[in-house]
Every structure is written in C-alpha cells, then in structure tokens.
Amino acid sequence: MNFTDYLFFPVFAAVIIVYFVVPQKKRWIVLLAASIVFFLTWSLEMFPFALFAAFVAWIAARKIEKRYEALNAYTKKQKKAVTKKQTDLTQETKKKCRHILWIAAAVILFMLIYSKIQYVMADIPVLSGIVALLSDLYCTVSRFFEKIPILSYFASDTAAQEGGQFSFLVPLGISYYTLSLVGYLADVYWRKERAERNFGKLLLYALYFPKILEGPIAKHRNIAQQLNEGGNFDYTRLCHGLQRMLWGYFKKLVIADRISLLVTEVYGNYTEYFGTVLFVATVAGAVQLYCDFSGCMDIALGISEVFGIELEENFRRPFFSxxxxxxxxxxxxxxxxxxxxxxxxxxxxxxxxxxxxxxxxxxxxxxxxxxxxxxxxxxxxxxxxxxxxxxxxxxxxxxxxxxxxxxxxxxxxxxxxxxxxxxxxxxxxxxxxxxxxxxxxxxxxxxxxxxxxGNLHATAEIFRRILFHFSPWEFFDGTLYTIGLDRPDFLLALLTLFILYLVGKKQEQGIAIRQKVDSLFLVWRWLIYLAAIFAVLIFGIYGAGYDASAFVYMNY
Amino acid sequence: MNCKILIRMTSFIFLFTLLFIAANSFMLPNWNDWDNSDRLNGFYKEPENKIEVLMIGSSVIANSMIPMELYEKYGICSYNLGTAQQPVMVSYYWLLEAYKRHPKTLKTVIMDASIIRYEPPLEYYRGAVDSMKFSQLKYQAVTDYTVNGGFQKTMSYFVPLFSYHSRWKSLGKEDFYEKYDKTANIKKGYQFEVDRYYDEDDYDRLPVPLYYADRDAETEELNSEGLEYLKKIADFCQEKGLKFILIKTPVLIQWNVSEHNAVQSVADTYGIDFLDFNFAPLCDEIEYNGAMDSADGLHMNYYGAQKITEWIGNYLVTECGVSDVRKNEDYHYLDSQLEQFHTDVTDIMRLQEITDPAEYLAEASVLPDCTVFVTVNDEAANSMTEEQREKFAALGLPLLSKLEFRDSYLAVVDRGEVIYEMSGHEKASVHESEEEPEQTEPAKELTESIAWQNTLDNGIFCSLESAGYYQGNTASCRIDGIEYAQEERGLQCVVYNNRTNRVVHTAYFDTHLFSEREPWDLRSALRDAIDSDQNYMELPDDQLKLYLYNRRCDNARFAAQLRQDADHEEFLSFLQAYQEKEDTAVFLAVKGDASGLLDEEAKEMLRQYGLLEYAEMEDGASYVAVIENGKAVLERSGGEQRPIFHNGGYYMLQSGGKGTEDCGYISINGIKYTASEGIQIVIYDMVSKTVQNRALLGQDAVFEMLEL
Incomplete structure (x- = not known):
C-alpha cells in the first residue's frame, strides 16, 4: 500500500477517526499500529529488519546514556576539583560510548550499505557466496514471519521475492529510517538529547508511516515529543493537512506522472530522438523529479499535519535557487x-x-x-x-x-x-x-x-545529441505531441506547470496560499477544493491506464 | 468538534459524492461502436419472466440471430446478448444474470463457439461486464476475473472513473446525454449489418467455404479458461433443465477443420449439441453464400442472419419444443415493438435494395421519425429520367425535378415534410451560355457552393454543403461532427433517425451516368439472368463477379466432395469426374520417371482424349499434355535427358524426365505448382480462370490429391 492506493484512503480515514477518538495519551499507539500495518502491506520481508534496527538503536542509546549517567553520578559524588582519576574515567566513558555508537551504527548501516552493494558483491566470486548465504538466511527469517497468521495476510502483497531469492531491490525507506536512527544515536552520544526509554515510542519514530517511504529524515528530538504526546483535534489544521495532501497528489499524479510518460519514452529510446526532443525531455525530467518527490513530501507532511505532527520541510522551491x-x-x-x-x-x-x-x-x-x-x-x-x-x-x-x-x-x-x-x-x-x-x-x-x-555511455550520447543534433523545427512541427504525450496531454502538462510556477512565485513572495484560500468566501473555497479533487481524479495518471480507444470493433 | 463543523463536513462530502457519481457516469464509455451498451442496457428493460431463448457469445452471434424475426415467424421470445469477443466467463455470468430475471421461462441457451479458442483482451471483458447492473453476481464476475488482482483492480470495475478517467480528452456531447438509445431493446440485441463481403475483394481473392470437415485432422488446443466456463455453463444448464446449444455461424475466415474438431470433441465430452454451419450438411441447408451473406467474411449481414435465424427458429420449434407466444396476451408488447423493428431494420434493408433515386426518396421520407438529407456532388442531372423528375416534383422537391447539368443541390425532408430546398446553377459567364430555358423559378446563379446548417430537435448540430462541378465539386453532410457524405459523384442521401439519434442509412446515386444504381441483392438479378439463358460474358460487371465467385465455390465444393469420396482416390476416376465438367482444362506434367505409372485402362482413357504419345513413351522420358473440354490440345514428350518447356499463354509447362535434375512444374496465371516425382495434374476452370484441384500420381502409382 502506498499513498496512491485506493485502499489507502479508507484506511487513512479510519486511522484519523480512531486517532482522535482514543485518549490523547494513547494516540501514539494508534500511530504505531497504523505504521506497522502500513509497513507490512508494503513489504513483509523488510519488517524484521526494521524491527531489529530500531531495537539495536534503542538498546545502544540506553547503554550510552547509562554510562553517562554513571559518570554524572560519580562526578556529583566527588564534588571536589577534577582529579586525574575522574578525567580518566570521563575519557574511558567517552571511549566506551563511542564504541557502542560505532558498533550500533555499523549494524544499522550494514543493511543500508549491503542493499546498495549486494549486486556489486554478487559479481565477485569470493563474495557471491556470502550474498547467497545472507539471502537464504533472510529468506528463512521472513518465511518464519509469513507463518504468523495475521502477518500472512500481507504476504501475498507485492513481495520483493523472485524465485525464492530475497531481493533488496526495493529498499522501502531503508535509507530513511536507518539514517534517522543513526542520527538519533549520534545525538544521544553528543548528549544533545536523552535516550528514549520506551521501545514502542522509538519504533514509532523509526516507522512513522507518513515519512517511511521517502522521508523527510526527521530528527528524533524534533518530532519525538509531538509523536508521544499526540496531537489534539483542530479543524483548521485538519483542513490544512488535507489541502496539502491534495496539492501533493496534484503534483505527483497530474504533473509528475504525466511528464514521466514523455521522459521515459524519450530516455528509453534516446537513440531515436534528436536535440530538441532530448532537451525538452531533460528539462521535463528535472521538473518531473521535483514534482514527484516534493509532491510525495506534500502528501507526507499533509498526512502528518492531520495528526497534529509537524514534520520538517524537505523542499523550499529549489528552482528559484x-x-x-x-x-x-x-x-x-x-x-x-x-x-x-x-x-x-x-x-x-x-x-x-x-x-x-x-x-x-x-x-x-x-x-x-x-x-x-x-x-x-x-x-x-x-x-x-x-x-x-x-x-x-x-x-x-x-x-x-x-x-x-x-x-x-x-x-x-x-x-x-x-x-x-x-x-x-x-x-x-x-x-x-x-x-x-x-x-x-x-x-x-x-x-x-x-x-x-543508467550508464555513462548513454549520458555522453545524449549530451552529444543535444549539443550537435539540435533540430529546432521540432518545436513547431507537432513532433512534441507524438512522444509519450498527445496534444491534449502535452498542453495540460504545460498548463499545470504554469499553475505550479504561479504558486511557487506567490510562495516566494511570502504569501501563504492556504491562508489565502481560508479567507475566501465558502462557495469559492469549496469550488477550489472540488476542482482540485476532480482535477486529480480525472487528469491524474493512475489506474489501469486503460485506453478506451483500444475498444474498437475488430474481429469478433 | 462542534455542530457547525460537522454540518459543514457532511455537506461537503455530500456535494463531493454527487459530483463523483456524475463524473463516473460521464466517464463510462459508450461502447457505441457496436451497440454494446444498447444491447446490454436494453436487456434490463425487458419485462421479467418472458424470455425463452437466450443467445450469448461473441459478435458473430450478435449479428446472426434476429430475435424479432424469431418472434414474427415462430412466435419465439428471445434475446441476443452477444457482445464483441465476449469471454466465455462473461457469457457465463450473463447467463446467470438472465436466468435470475427469467427463471420461469428461460428454456434454451444458444452460445457461439468461436471464443472458446482463445482469451480475448481486457477491453472486451470490460465492454461486456461494465453494463451489468450492480449485484452480488457482478461482484463475483469481477472478482473471478481479477483474481489475485487485489482491491485496486476490483475497485476499478465498480468505479468507472478509476478506469476511464483518461477519456477526458475524448469526451463528447453524447457522453453527457443519455448514454444509450432510449428504445434500445427494439432489436433485442440483434446487430444489424448491411455491408457485403462481396465488395471487399476480387472474386478470385475472396475465400471459399470449407464444405467438409475432416474428422481425422488434428485438433487445436482450446483456451483453458474458456473450457472451464463452458463446462460451468453446461452444468448450469443441466442443473436448471435448460437446453444448451453450441453453434458456429458460417464464416469464410478464422475457422478451420482442426478448430471444428476441437470444439466438437469438447461438445461430445460435455454432452452438448454442436451445430457448425460451416460444414455439410448444415452449410447446404442454409444455402449460405459468403460473398453476399456476410459483412466481412466473419460477421453475417442481414441476408445471412435471416437465413440462419430461420433455420434456428425451425430447429427451436421442432427440436427444443419452444412455445409460440404470439397468441399469449402477456407478450403483446412485442407486437408494437415489432413495428419499430421493421422501421429500424427491415425498412432500412429495403432502402438498401432500392435502385431508383426517386423511389428511394419517396420511401425514405415516409419512414417514421426520420430526416432525409439530400446533397449533390459534381453532377447529378445528366441521366435523370422524366419519370424520376415527375416523382421528385410529386414529393415536393420542385428544384430537384428541374435540376440541370452540374447544378449544386440541397434538400432536407423532415418526417415527410420538405423543410429546406435549394439549388445553385453555375453562373452563365463561367460556362458558354445557352438559351435560357423558361423557368417559373430559375435556380440561383452561384459561383460557390451552397450550404445549410441547423440544430435538430435533440440538440444535435448538422450541416450540409453541395457544390456542382464548377462551384467546388464537393458534397458534405456532417451530423454531430461526423461526415456521412461519400466521395462519389451524384445524388447523396443520408437518413437520420430522430428517435435513436443515429444515422440509419446512407446512399448515393450516380445519376450522371445511370438513372438507377446497381441492385444490392445481386443474387436474384443473377438468377433471373441465368434463367433467361443469358451468356455469362454479357452479364453486368457486378453480376459477373458474383457468377464467377459462385463458380469458384462450386468448384471448391466439387473438389471437397471428391476428397471426401474414397472412390476418387484414383487417377482414372479422378479424371473421369472432371471429364463431365464443362469449361475445364486438365494439365499434365511429368517429373522424373513416370512412364510405368499408368495401367492399360488409364492409357486407354488417355487415348480417348487423343493423347497418343504417352503409351509409346520411353522409360524416364519427359511429358506434358493439356486437355480442354475432354479433348487433347497439346501433347509433347521427349526422350531421356531432354526436358520440355511449353508456353501456352496463360500457362507454362515444364517437364524433365529421369536424369534432368527432376525439373517439372505447371504454372498458371503466374502461379507455379510443383510436386514431387510423378505425374502432376492440375484442373483448371476456364471460365473463372482459377485452379480447381491438383493431384499427383506419384512413385509406385500412389495417387493423392494435393492442397491448392
């Protein structure tokens, strides 16, 4: 399940209701449960690892803190001026803490690094055995998880297992929550914050579902308190959160996914295209990435805002840099x-x-x-x-x-x-x-x-084509309407990009669009909401991608 | 959370839901290409517990069974639920749906066998299942299809917006009006086709029927899902006591003996009756002619459908005990629908058969609910007869009755009433002026085309344009954005039905050259000509083409029969069989050593033809011969190592005896026929100029007939 699954919406609605019905102190449990379900539906195989990584971080942080506490207690007892023994002890504690930090970080980061280099390793004869062994090991663990009745429900989902071999191809936020946890450990080590006592709460920090897919990489000290305390119901904030999600969906489904049709077509067959088209596709590719990523962030931040938890911004209109x-x-x-x-x-x-x-x-x-x-x-x-x-x-x-x-x-x-x-x-x-x-x-x-x-040879070829095979007439002869997007789609893409630019410009000028919308008369406001919702529903690129024109009377 | 917020949220959600439902209905495609929506939605308009016979399956059944004619002729109440490439799975669920609505009366199910062979693409599945009303059954149908597809896929069937939102680009006016014809169930699912396969290709390129099934031929692998659901259908019918008939309508393409055998063996295992109209004896019983009775070689036109419907009606009455409901008061609603059916189908077919433009306009303008648009392209007056002009005047079209050489002309006759008429005469200065004929109402002199446009009662926009030769030489009739005028010279007529909101007929009459157009039903014209002993060489082109095609079919049939008959598996009887056929040429060519292959009896027969050299031939000599109408016209033989080549104009013969690298072929009209060693025989029809049959008397005197 991801943010664009149909099922996400009823589940999300249910989570909102349960979240606000449950007493404020217990709200974090609702989020934790929701996050675990979300994670499981995404990838059952990765769950044991996530659990393990959070557990390591939890233990290590506690250990580090305990050592510091012991040191503090000792220092307080002494009361006297700094002795040599005390300095030594401080040094000793610091060293030990550093060791814990390094070991824990290494264990947590191992998965991240391993997932990145396993294909490189598999090519090296000596290491390929290790890769196979680890895969088998992991398979066994995840099979065990599948046998648990409740979890087996999720097992049939888009499992990243092919032919029994477990694959790390889909990292599922692996880099996001591992980085978060390592950051948390380092902060505890630097004594910027205190270690979390409750494992459940740390697990919630690691798996919090709005940010698990693509971030933002939130700092523990920035969101832990909000997560643990639970937000209170605020209608305006609820509306703002939903609005932000809507804007995110618009960016992702209407703009990014539409443009991506063009980009994948051109980059997939770059040898068939020349300068103009490649140039347009490159520019489009840049915009696509922005809309895709920042759209996803808007959705994540919007979801979180509904729960009353403020995540850090990940984008601030970078194209104005x-x-x-x-x-x-x-x-x-x-x-x-x-x-x-x-x-x-x-x-x-x-x-x-x-x-x-x-x-x-x-x-x-x-x-x-x-x-x-x-x-x-x-x-x-x-x-x-x-x-x-x-x-x-x-x-x-x-x-x-x-x-x-x-x-x-x-x-x-x-x-x-x-x-x-x-x-x-x-x-x-x-x-x-x-x-x-x-x-x-x-x-x-x-x-x-x-x-x-995907490879540097192709990159060089594309640069060569853009620079030396420029064919400006393709701007005018309708070629642009034939590459992945037809005329209405292309024009719609341009229109939506223009809207994006206008919104960005207003925001650059320091105008808060959502507050602007809030101040409008109800009818206009609702019109805007409905227009936006239906724009996403109708113009979004989602669903079976079914082409009605394919249904022509052929044979039979 | 206070009350105000709650009300606000509720009303927003309510508003959203309303719009969401509306958007869904707009986005659902019409499937109008093939009256799909009409057929399926119309089915729900049938009163419950009425239908006795149900047709399901792919498109070939939809345009071969005419429920209304079954009612008219046999009193059978039936409905045709065939849709384009309907998957067997969907057929099954539509059968369940039909049974749910007509449990007391449904007795017989007729299903098309074509689709069991393969799995149709997704869109055909959607096209058939989208119109099903929401029920547990539909949910089952969807989940059965999307098994393992998960929530995402299942949802897209119940929320059309999710699947079809990319249609926003092609939304048209019709998507916002009522989605289907308001009187959709008049045809009871019959798909009306007028076109002839005849028009698609030359007589010698149109395929010929197969005629005989070869039981021993191999069988094709059928689609496993199709078989699974066929079994379910058969079981369901058995459980509910329904008679289940599997049929295959006659086709010229996409059906072969191995497929027939496969379906036949499945039908035998499941105990289903399988009627295949492609093979004897059924193909003879319906007197099917692929060129005239089929729209494209695969789908029947009205002529073909009539034949097969009549046969099936008879079968239903005699074999299945289907009752005659014409006397039953509960079914009287069908009588009024029958009248509309005549307007929608029978009358249109009659229009198609009319050859005289005046008669056409007279008939078309009295059709109920219809508007007739007339426009002229290029020139239409040259061959108009006085009689026709009088008729036009009587119809209230004075300008048409006075139409002159290369005039432009437009007319609109709305439900029998002329609402617009205009003609334009070329300016005198353009053309050499002649003495102005005295006219009470002279046509306007124009240098450009004349045009007319209007919005019909139902809000549909239409425009007409006409330009005679000097004024632009064009004609157009656009209705709702679609061009209906053809790029042909003469009088163009478009008939639009205001009740169904569709163009129901278009026709053109090249009244520059001919006062009447060729008859559509060529068969009766041809029959008349042949009955009056007319030489085929003097037939008009259209009829000649049909005559030659028929001759090809006869030849193929003759050859198929020979193949079927074990007696003819012999050189002598094979030649004798063709001896009696007129206008037949027999080509013989030897390859390799063939001197000892014929016995005395055969040699005697060759002698009777006048072929004397074969008997005296040396061992391993080369040899060619041609017999036309039972008389030898060519015979050549050569000794060993001496190949022969003969060029006879449309044919070329080559023969090489033993030791000449085995060369030997018969080439006719540029097609080279080769075979292995022995005597190759090619039978040629000198009238249709096509090869009828081939055979080889091979080594050790083994005789076999070869494929063409």
Missing part, C-alpha cells in the same frame, strides 16, 4: 542537513583534519590551508551523497559533479567577484538573478542527464 549551494539547501533539505550534521560537521571539527590543514597552511600558504578545510569535508560529503543515491558509476560521477560545483564556487569566490566587477554586472539586478536561477536549473538538468539513462 541562484547557486548550486543554495539549491542543495532548498532541495531535499533534511538529507542535506543529515549529511551536514553527521558527516560534514564532525569532519570539519575533527582534530586530525585541523592538524592536517595546519600542515598544508605551513607549506602552501594561508589560502591553501583554508581551501583544504573547505574541500576535504565537502568532497567526502558529496562522494557519500552520490553513493547514497545509487551505486552505479554514474552516481559517483553525479556526486563528484555536484561536489566540484559547490567546492569551486566557494574556492573561486574571490576571483568570481572580481570578474563580475570587471564586466560591470549588477549582481543585484533582477535580470542577473533570473539568469542565475536558470543557470542553476540547467546545472541540475545536467545532473539529471548523468543519472537518468
């Missing part, structure tokens, strides 16, 4: 924050790196030392970000591409400033800013070309 760095602050925000908090910051403040920077500074000058401190953590972060998105060579190139863009723009900042001055460019003018927006967008499009086709 003026630079690559800004783009990544507005695109998939929570992932960026995770990498910043748990990879970049520890690296940037790590004594080893600072020492190394000192050496560089001594040998190559002040600026080099400063650049070293900028480049190394960023390079690591972007390399890992690339790997996080996928393990193919093209994802590594993708990571290097973004890393290089961001590093260069920060390293070369002084030179670039000089250049703009030399060319008498008014950096404050709206024209220049628009240029920067478009430039950032195109840079993003380039990154899409690196990843969509």
């Amino acid at each position: 003026e630079s690559a760095a800004e783009f990544w602050r507005r695109w998939h925000i929570t992932m960026g924050v995770w990498f910043k908090d748990y990879i970049y910051m520890p690296l940037a403040v790590s004594p080893k790196l600072i020492r190394a920077a000192g050496t560089v500074k001594k040998r190559a000058g002040k600026r080099a030392g400063k650049n070293f401190m900028t480049i190394v953590p960023l390079a690591v972060v972007w390399f890992l970000t690339g790997l996080w998105h996928g393990t193919g060579m093209n994802y590594i190139v993708w990571g290097i591409y973004w890393g290089a863009l961001i590093i260069l723009s920060s390293v070369l900042e002084p030179e670039l400033k000089k250049l703009t001055k030399l060319l008498h460019i008014n950096t404050e003018s709206s024209g220049y800013r628009r240029f920067r927006c478009i430039r950032t967008f195109l840079l993003f499009c380039v990154s899409r070309v690196i990843t969509i086709p």
